[in-house]
Amino acid sequence: MDQLIVEFDKALRTLFAPARSVRPVPGGDMPDTLLSDGQREHVAGLMRVNHCGEICAQALYQGQAIMSRDASVRRELEQASNEETEHLAWTEQRIAELGGRKSLLNPLWYGGSLALGMLAGRLGDRWNLGFLAETERQVEAHLGGHLDQLPAEDQKSREIIGQMKVDEARHADTAIGLGAHELPGPVKTAMKLMARVMTTTAYRL
Template sequence: MRSKSVESMIRVDHAGEYAAVCIYHGQGVVFSRTRDADKIQEMQEHERVHFRYFNNLILQRRVRPTLFLPVWHVAGVALGYVTAMMGKKAAMACTAAVEEVICDHYSNQVAQLDDSERDLSDKILQFCAEEREHMETAISCGAEE
């Protein structure tokens, strides 16, 4: 696969995982003293692992990160906070919707990667499975209600 396409994937995934960490941070602020705090914190930790992986790839491959990280920070925290303030079901609906988009995005990326990017493809598949778990957790917590 062309190097520029892979660089773009890494850049987008890096930004997306950063935004996910921020969304869960916003939700965590609201739910910090509830029985759902552990669930939010666990999902956020998965996103931190994903972000660190892509951050390391950014550094190793010398990929320019997006200039919009500060925007993703503010937008992500705000989205998480506002939906959590609307209630648990609204926060879980946000989580389910975001994770569904990410799963589709990751599936499309894997379909584009060739054998020269097997490690990246395998990692994306792993992350996609974890994102799907987050989506299922959100649905079981009332996202569809």
């Protein structure tokens, strides 16, 4: 029961409490660039997608850690989750600076990702790590796409996404180093399709 309360508290904090970052926000000391209304709306939409992705990451790692049988794997999941919390704080702050809002469907994304993380953890730690590695690879590629879409003059957003991209790559490398299994091709494809649904919806809602 105590563990259930702890996990429920994590969910509430992720969804409704302001996230905090130990590291300074990348680009936080840069002056904000004047963007057109259209640019500002577009960047806020991209940041909303990234914030939503970090909500999903928190739930995925939580579900995977709950089901993991290996203490070292749980520690790595918790460390990755801590850095994802920082990403959550960075994107949340940038959304506010741009006058945007967070996704209205965050509780839905959280619930689905938690269930998916628990399923991955149930399959065993090597598959659990494989799911982590593939998730981070896909997120890294997704962030690279956002860097291509950002206005060239929006250095604040570029700094945030650039550091997130570095962190995600490191998480994937750590999982592989711990013995992650390579996921089958159809599973990778299904993950990409699910991510596309989330990103397309979160951009608008």
